[in-house]
Amino acid sequence: MGAARPLEYEVFRKASRREPCPVCGKTDWCGFNSYLCSCMRVSEGAFKHIILSNGQVAHLHRLQPGRVIPDKERENVFSREAPLASIDTRDRVYRHFLRLLELYPRHKEELMRRGLSVEDIKRNGYKSIPEHVNPWIICKKLIHSGLDLAGIPGFYRAGSKYGGSYWTFNSYPGYFIPIRDTKGRIQALQRRMDDIRNGKYMLFSGHSDRGGCSCGTPAHVARPTEIKDQRVWITEGQLKADIAAAYLDAVVIGAQGATSWKPVVPVVMELGAKEVVIAYDRDQETNKEVARGKRMLVAELKKLGITVREAIWRARSKEEKGIDDALVAGLDIRVI
Numbered sequence: 001m002g003a004a005r006p007l008e009y010e011v012f013r014k015a016s017r018r019e020p021c022p023v024c025g026k027t028d029w030c031g032f033n034s035y036l037c038s039c040m041r042v043s044e045g046a047f048k049h050i051i052l053s054n055g056q057v058a059h060l061h062r063l064q065p066g067r068v069i070p071d072k073e074r075e076n077v078f079s080r081e082a083p084l085a086s087i088d089t090r091d092r093v094y095r096h097f098l099r100l101l102e103l104y105p106r107h108k109e110e111l112m113r114r115g116l117s118v119e120d121i122k123r124n125g126y127k128s129i130p131e132h133v134n135p136w137i138i139c140k141k142l143i144h145s146g147l148d149l150a151g152i153p154g155f156y157r158a159g160s161k162y163g164g165s166y167w168t169f170n171s172y173p174g175y176f177i178p179i180r181d182t183k184g185r186i187q188a189l190q191r192r193m194d195d196i197r198n199g200k201y202m203l204f205s206g207h208s209d210r211g212g213c214s215c216g217t218p219a220h221v222a223r224p225t226e227i228k229d230q231r232v233w234i235t236e237g238q239l240k241a242d243i244a245a246a247y248l249d250a251v252v253i254g255a256q257g258a259t260s261w262k263p264v265v266p267v268v269m270e271l272g273a274k275e276v277v278i279a280y281d282r283d284q285e286t287n288k289e290v291a292r293g294k295r296m297l298v299a300e301l302k303k304l305g306i307t308v309r310e311a312i313w314r315a316r317s318k319e320e321k322g323i324d325d326a327l328v329a330g331l332d333i334r335v336i
């Protein structure tokens with residue numbers, strides 16, 4: 001008798017050998033409880049797709065159709081993420097934002113060590129994450145210039161101790177790498193972190209629980225000063241694409257990672273490419289996820305009637321596994 005008890009919120013368990021993912025059957029990466037599964041691999045049949053702060057997409061599946069999802073879970077799962085602003089708006093805000101920042105000498109030196117010229121560095125628009133100015137002051141400047149930070153990935157609202165909230169962003173040291181679309185507009189920002197313990201590269205994105213939003217895993221379009229090779233090259237990583245474009249004199253698409261191949265396909269189409277050259281890291285033979293991502297990308301491009309080739313080179317060391325390092329080292333790159 002009496003009122004129905006509120007539904008218990010059940011914590012998610014990580015897929016393991018003992019308890020594999022109920023949707024894909026794999027023993028890692030996914031999470032679930034008795035009525036919901038957040039599968040990282042199977043999108044078919046999911047009722048919602050969530051972009052995580054690291055850019056990966058989690059697919060939510062109901063394990064017990066008809067079961068009411070508890071409120072607490074509803075908050076977590078159906079978080080009220082700010083809708084992403086249009087690409088023109090994002091481009092305008094990011095351009096203003098980067099103009100307020102500078103590139104510290106140590107970052108400039110690092111980029112030059114990677115093989116970029118001073119002109120490339122200037123043209124591509126890398127800027128250091130500010131260390132001597134409070135992030136909220138920069139946000140205030142942007143707002144004073146009439147810009148709205150809602151829906152711009154990377155910015156979020158922090159609670160003020162006097163009540164209310166204000167716009168800010170994370171300022172862990174490192175530098176920004178603009179992620180551009182086919183028209184050169186800045187659609188998102190990648191960050192090369194100084195402290196690489198949590199990963200070398202982190203997207204400027206997320207905090208959806210605090211008025212921020214995710215940028216997804218957009219593919220970057222790197223352009224050389226002059227296009228001499230009409231083929232479109234595809235690699236993993238935005239900075240790698242920038243460096244490769246400068247050396248190949250070709251348009252290079254930088255996928256967020258080999259597993260984030262989906263956003264690459266519409267970019268290839270928009271560029272009207274007839275022939276593409278895939279130049280993923282040479283460790284793909286030993287990396288199953290990379291190999292799988294590449295296979296799926298190749299299959300998708302071939303379906304669209306695009307000629308797909310692959311660049312190979314003999315890496316003499318771990319430092320030459322990327323196309324950028326191979327080009328800078330002057331290795332012989334063959335297209336097969």
Ligand SMILES: [Zn+2]
Binds near residue numbers: 024026039040042
């Ligand atoms: Zn799964």
